[in-house]
Amino acid sequence: MNIPFLDLKTQFREIEHEVLPMVKEAMENAAFIGGPQVSGFETEFAAFCESKYCAGVNSGTDAIRFALMAAGVGPGDEVITVPHTFIATTEAISQVGARPVFVDIDPKTYNMDPKKLEEYLTRRLGVGSTSTQKQEPSTQHPAHSTRHPASGTQHQEPGLQQQPKAVLPVHIYGQPADMDPILEIAKKNNLVVIEDACQAHGSLYKGRKAGSMGLVGCFSFYPGKNLGAYGEGGAVVTQSEEIASKIRMIRDHGQAKKYYHDLEGYNGRLDAIQAGVLRIKLKRLANWNESRRRNAQYYNELLSQIKGVTVPREMDGCRHVYHLYVILVDDRDGLQKYLNEKGVGTGLHYPVPLHLQKAYADRGYKEGDFPVTESVAKRLLSLPMFPELTKAQIEYVAQNIRDFMSKK
Numbered sequence: 001m002n003i004p005f006l007d008l009k010t011q012f013r014e015i016e017h018e019v020l021p022m023v024k025e026a027m028e029n030a031a032f033i034g035g036p037q038v039s040g041f042e043t044e045f046a047a048f049c050e051s052k053y054c055a056g057v058n059s060g061t062d063a064i065r066f067a068l069m070a071a072g073v074g075p076g077d078e079v080i081t082v083p084h085t086f087i088a089t090t091e092a093i094s095q096v097g098a099r100p101v102f103v104d105i106d107p108k109t110y111n112m113d114p115k116k117l118e119e120y121l122t123r124r125l126g127v128g129s130t131s132t133q134k135q136e137p138s139t140q141h142p143a144h145s146t147r148h149p150a151s152g153t154q155h156q157e158p159g160l161q162q163q164p165k166a167v168l169p170v171h172i173y174g175q176p177a178d179m180d181p182i183l184e185i186a187k188k189n190n191l192v193v194i195e196d197a198c199q200a201h202g203s204l205y206k207g208r209k210a211g212s213m214g215l216v217g218c219f220s221f222y223p224g225k226n227l228g229a230y231g232e233g234g235a236v237v238t239q240s241e242e243i244a245s246k247i248r249m250i251r252d253h254g255q256a257k258k259y260y261h262d263l264e265g266y267n268g269r270l271d272a273i274q275a276g277v278l279r280i281k282l283k284r285l286a287n288w289n290e291s292r293r294r295n296a297q298y299y300n301e302l303l304s305q306i307k308g309v310t311v312p313r314e315m316d317g318c319r320h321v322y323h324l325y326v327i328l329v330d331d332r333d334g335l336q337k338y339l340n341e342k343g344v345g346t347g348l349h350y351p352v353p354l355h356l357q358k359a360y361a362d363r364g365y366k367e368g369d370f371p372v373t374e375s376v377a378k379r380l381l382s383l384p385m386f387p388e389l390t391k392a393q394i395e396y397v398a399q400n401i402r403d404f405m406s407k408k
């Protein structure tokens with residue numbers, strides 16, 4: 001049996017009858033940028049996320065970058081996030097001139113550990129302080145060097161004091177981070193909260209939608225996401241009209257009125273054809289997420305009986321949408337090779353924690369700084385996960401994992 005890691009072709013057959021006429025209509029009307037498809041999608045996605053506003057943008061990376069800019073994050077600011085994420089999270093932080101700093105993850109959820117966030121802020125700012133109180137000298141922590149990775153010293157004034165300004169939890173694999181304590185710690189320390197919900201379309205935290213809890217929620221519509229475009233795409237959602245209108249300007253060269261530029265922005269718009277695709281898919285997203293959850297449950301049933309395999313855990317009060325189904329095993333490389341030989345596609349999300357990436361070598365981080373992230377990165381393996389996965393396919397994957405583990 002051959003089981004791809006991700007199958008987007010089967011899904012296309014389900015929606016082809018709606019997608020192709022939509023594309024034809026866009027071509028016939030020459031309606032490519034902006035227009036009713038984009039505004040229609042924004043209204044529908046804001047409602048889906050239980051947020052007042054949505055602005056479509058060109059990618060998840062743009063969503064995070066524009067959210068940070070609109071929130072006033074820039075040179076001299078620290079943004080606290082996790083090393084267990086895709087590099088887009090920290091690229092966006094660096095690209096606005098701020099500095100990403102890391103706190104470790106929770107070993108059960110693989111999401112930001114609120115205790116580690118609190119510990120970091122206590123160490124950084126002093127017990128019970130707010131961000132306006134006692135500061136460590138910028139040279140005392142490896143993350144406080146003043147060099148900007150992408151652009152040398154361009155964004156950082158030499159000797160500029162870094163101050164924690166924002167916290168950026170990532171809802172990794174489709175399960176929300178533990179937002180209540182994160183929001184409380186952020187409030188106590190005057191930090192803006194920006195959610196990286198790029199993997200978590202439709203997931204719930206204590207009844208609240210991912211992306212709706214912080215100042216801004218950021219989404220990616222990269223094709224393989226639970227809600228994926230047929231090209232690049234992204235969106236921000238927010239309850240703030242001011243933030244939404246700033247992001248609308250930033251994504252469109254800093255203009256609210258054509259050729260009147262209040263600021264320098266970007267060419268970062270969502271295009272009309274992608275918005276049309278997303279509208280067609282959004283109607284089905286709740287069902288597709290349900291299918292992913294069913295598939296995850298069946299995997300859990302079969303795999304939790306196998307010694308040496310750790311299956312994902314859904315936390316109390318959370319609704320995981322399984323963008324990725326990730327297990328932990330000690331001989332990860334061996335299992336991945338074995339599954340590959342048996343025709344099963346797998347992935348690694350992510351094999352090298354961000355603090356150990358070459359791109360951040362100048363930050364002075366070293367192995368051992370974030371032990372939970374490091375341990376998870378060595379053992380994680382993403383199994384095939386998509387709504388159309390069949391029971392027989394899941395059984396085949398599980399049987400091969402059982403065979404491999406029994407030979408250990």
Ligand SMILES: Cc1ncc(COP(=O)(O)O)c(C=O)c1O
Binds near residue numbers: 060061085198219234
């Ligand atoms: C956690 C996370 N953040 C950010 C991004 C960036 O999204 P995009 O690829 O649309 O720029 C992704 C997408 O891969 C992601 O998984």
